[in-house]
Amino acid sequence: MPVRPAWSTTYDTSGVHVFGMKSQESTTDLTSPEAVQSGQEVYDRITSGECADVEGELNEAYGRTS
Numbered sequence: 001m002p003v004r005p006a007w008s009t010t011y012d013t014s015g016v017h018v019f020g021m022k023s024q025e026s027t028t029d030l031t032s033p034e035a036v037q038s039g040q041e042v043y044d045r046i047t048s049g050e051c052a053d054v055e056g057e058l059n060e061a062y063g064r065t066s
Contacts, residue, residue, distance in 0.1 A: 028062045035062060 029035060038061035045051035059065065 028064065030062070038062065 030039065039058075042051065042054075042057045042061050045057065046054055051057055
């Protein structure tokens with residue numbers, strides 16, 4: 001059996017992370033030009049102090065639901 005790095009995470013067969021968090025059912029390509037631009041816009045709002053709801057804005061930027 002291959003040795004996993006210490007930072008590797010393990011999932012059981014139900015898709016529940018061993019620490020109790022659900023795994024993502026679908027993934028978003030955060031490296032696409034559109035996603036990078038959206039993320040940069042949210043980051044700029046965060047660093048300028050204009051962003052009141054970081055999680056909400058990131059979810060909206062990447063099309064995720066809470």
